[in-house]
Amino acid sequence: xxxxxxxxxxxxxxxxxxxxxxxxxxxxxxxxxxxxxxxxxxxxxxxxxxxxxxxxxxxxxxxxxxxxxxxxxxxxxxxxxxxxxxxxxxxxxxxxxxxxxxxxxxxxxxxxxxxxxxxxxxxxxxxxxxxxxxxxxxxxxxxxxxxxxxxxxxxxxxxxxxxxxxxxxxxxxxxxxxxxxxxxxxxxxxxxxxxxxxxxxxxxxxxxxxxxxxxxxxxxxxxxxxxxxxxxxx
Amino acid sequence: xxxxxxxxxxxxxxxxxxxxxxxxxxxxxxxxxxxxxxxxxxxxxxxxxxxxxxxxxxxxxxxxxxxxxxxxxxxxxxxxxxxxxxxxxxxxxxxxxxxxxxxxxxxxxxxxxxxxxxxxxxxxxxxxxxxxxxxxxxxxxxxxxxxxxxxxxxxxxxxxxxxxxxxxxxxxxxxxxxxxxxxxxxxxxxxxxxxxxxxxxxxxxxxxxxxxxxxxxxxxxxxxxxxxxxxxxx
DNA sequence: ACCTGAACACCGTTCAAGT
DNA sequence: ACCTGAACACCGTTCAAGT
Numbered sequence: 242x243x244x245x246x247x248x249x250x251x252x253x254x255x256x257x258x259x260x261x262x263x264x265x266x267x268x269x270x271x272x273x274x275x276x277x278x279x280x281x282x283x284x285x286x287x288x289x290x291x292x293x294x295x296x297x298x299x300x301x302x303x304x305x306x307x308x309x310x311x312x313x314x315x316x317x318x319x320x321x322x323x324x325x326x327x328x329x330x331x332x333x334x335x336x337x338x339x340x341x342x343x344x345x346x347x348x349x350x351x352x353x354x355x356x357x358x359x360x361x362x363x364x365x366x367x368x369x370x371x372x373x374x375x376x377x378x379x380x381x382x383x384x385x386x387x388x389x390x391x392x393x394x395x396x397x398x399x400x401x402x403x404x405x406x407x408x409x410x411x412x413x414x415x416x417x418x419x420x421x422x423x424x425x426x427x428x429x430x431x432x433x434x435x436x437x438x439x440x441x442x443x444x445x446x447x448x449x450x451x452x453x454x455x456x457x458x459x460x461x462x463x464x465x466x467x468x469x470x471x472x473x474x475x
Numbered sequence: 476x477x478x479x480x481x482x483x484x485x486x487x488x489x490x491x492x493x494x495x496x497x498x499x500x501x502x503x504x505x506x507x508x509x510x511x512x513x514x515x516x517x518x519x520x521x522x523x524x525x526x527x528x529x530x531x532x533x534x535x536x537x538x539x540x541x542x543x544x545x546x547x548x549x550x551x552x553x554x555x556x557x558x559x560x561x562x563x564x565x566x567x568x569x570x571x572x573x574x575x576x577x578x579x580x581x582x583x584x585x586x587x588x589x590x591x592x593x594x595x596x597x598x599x600x601x602x603x604x605x606x607x608x609x610x611x612x613x614x615x616x617x618x619x620x621x622x623x624x625x626x627x628x629x630x631x632x633x634x635x636x637x638x639x640x641x642x643x644x645x646x647x648x649x650x651x652x653x654x655x656x657x658x659x660x661x662x663x664x665x666x667x668x669x670x671x672x673x674x675x676x677x678x679x680x681x682x683x684x685x686x687x688x689x690x691x692x693x694x695x696x697x698x699x700x701x702x703x704x705x706x707x708x709x
Numbered sequence: 710a711c712c713t714g715a716a717c718a719c720c721g722t723t724c725a726a727g728t
Numbered sequence: 729a730c731c732t733g734a735a736c737a738c739c740g741t742t743c744a745a746g747t
Contacts, residue, residue: 324665
């Protein structure tokens, strides 16, 4: 009883939806999204799993909330979701906004699967898309072309890289790539040819791990340049 | 004992990895990927869950196998993964191959999440990408530009649509959209403006449900046209 | 009011045992 | 050899009970 007043006070920070969502992001950042269980989340908060249900309806609500917090991080990093109403260079404005979103997503590599599994679009996420659409409109797009543009950007507009080859282990990827070079030249001639040329041009490059930032920028600008051409032509 | 010879024979079709994977695809097609559990899969095969482990190492191996079967379906639909070695119109060849992949993916809407959660690239999937790369090379791409092109296409090269707005319930989406039009004009001005124009131009269109095929084609051709421009300039 | 212990219905998977 | 029953360690979630 005597020693209880000290440390016990720390445990008395009351639970709240805010704290639960923040803790969920911490757990996912540290152990990946598959490590985010209600029990683990409770442990992170020094509480029993069942206590969480007084602040969130269920696990889906946790994931909904986590997605919203992340959009909030994007909004903060972007300095708000404002749409300047004249003299916008739409292309650099859209590029900047998407690259900001990407920065946040890089901090939370598990975030894309959370967004992809949401079944409704929350108000703040809708606000993100509305202002992105606004940048296109104020930049001279018709609604029809802007509509097509939003679909063409797809999840890339939230900073998702959409890569098919994304090893979670770069060393393993390099080993795999090296094994391919040795054994599979006749099975995958073009892949092997490409890797050999990359290795020749830049001997220090890792074979299995491309420069994500460069590749993301290439794809984004390819889209934006194509859209600008269509806008100017219309 | 007397009546056993008849129906029992049906149950004697021996289990095999092939049958397990086919059944897994059937279960996922019918109930979605979240309904694919080892117990459900066993039930589909008229067997106990534990029997599956004599033919597949674990659930991850089931998902690996399912992904391979789907790439096999693409290969069959494409008439093989050949790369004609001269006189290729790369743009229509690549477009055709990707649209074929998309046809298969539309039959298995759950497939993208299966591919996205694989941690290794299987030989047949590598073969798909190798021949796609081959189409670019034979169409006049440098390895460097072809490399960038593969990254820019990303998961779209397997027919994934990468849409952010994909309601699993079109009616619900329409209700949501209608609610937005009424209540949220000042909160999402550009979205509301876009929807009102679409509704005006095509009064029969559902607000929440766009023409996926048109949107996919628009995005794909935007990419392919941009790549052709870069190829011709180089 | 906020938190909890025990329990339930599900998972994937192991193991020893059946034919 | 192929299949199974019982069990284990995990899930998300409910409910009645505690303070």
